[in-house]
Amino acid sequence: MRIILLGPPGAGKGTQARHLATEYRIPQLSTGDMLRAAVSSRSDIGRRAADLMQSGELVPDDIVTGVVADRLFHEDCRTGFILDGFPRTIVQAQDLQKILRSSHAQIDAVISISVDENALAARIERRAEEARLSGQPVRTDDDPEVLKKRIHEFRQKIEPVVEFYETVGLLHTIDGMGSIERVSQQIDAILSAVRLSVNVKPTVASRF
Ligand code: AMP
Numbered sequence: 001m002r003i004i005l006l007g008p009p010g011a012g013k014g015t016q017a018r019h020l021a022t023e024y025r026i027p028q029l030s031t032g033d034m035l036r037a038a039v040s041s042r043s044d045i046g047r048r049a050a051d052l053m054q055s056g057e058l059v060p061d062d063i064v065t066g067v068v069a070d071r072l073f074h075e076d077c078r079t080g081f082i083l084d085g086f087p088r089t090i091v092q093a094q095d096l097q098k099i100l101r102s103s104h105a106q107i108d109a110v111i112s113i114s115v116d117e118n119a120l121a122a123r124i125e126r127r128a129e130e131a132r133l134s135g136q137p138v139r140t141d142d143d144p145e146v147l148k149k150r151i152h153e154f155r156q157k158i159e160p161v162v163e164f165y166e167t168v169g170l171l172h173t174i175d176g177m178g179s180i181e182r183v184s185q186q187i188d189a190i191l192s193a194v195r196l197s198v199n200v201k202p203t204v205a206s207r208f
Helices: 013-024 031-040 044-054 061-072 090-102 117-133 144-167 180-197
Strands: 002-006 028-030 081-084 109-114 171-175
Touching: 002 013, 002 144, 013 028, 013 081, 013 109, 013 180, 028 031, 028 061, 031 044, 031 061, 031 081, 044 061, 061 090, 090 144, 109 144, 109 180, 117 144, 144 171, 171 180
Parallel strands: 002 081, 002 109, 028 081, 109 171
Antiparallel strands: none
């Protein structure tokens, strides 16, 4: 299965992506995680992304798409993947189409997790608190002011992406305000239906 999860910061994409990765035995490709790793390793990409991430702005499309394209060619993506946090702009969505088309692969489902934006700040605060309590580093962009910027960026850029996937018939919107289990159940129901309706072949012939 090749799955895209869309949703604002704090919607629960990461949690659901990890659940799906275990269930379908396919990797979770989080562009946020990949970029944070690049920042930590002080790579060239990391240096270009660091300030933008810190201020809640999006990293330029060519950088992010390059990171994703490299990752998609790894062997573990051959039978599928879950994209978490990508695409976030229409240019990224179009570039992803080109990359997949060149490998005769396609996305099976795009799941948009819809949440009440008023609840996001509380969720992000909880995430930061949980990290603090478990001795994990707290994300520097999990800060109330930066969060406002991240939500604004998301809202500004995601609409054409959502429309694009709706037009091509891949979009499924779910209610992300319930419990983690309830959200998982909705996603599982969608993916079960998709698996029945789409001929999900093991992609022996494709590079993914
Ligand atoms: P996330 O962990 O998905 O909340 O992403 C953290 C930050 O990484 C975002 O606020 C952006 O600065 C950057 N980022 C992650 N994914 C993308 C993307 N697809 N396009 C542009 N910037 C991204």
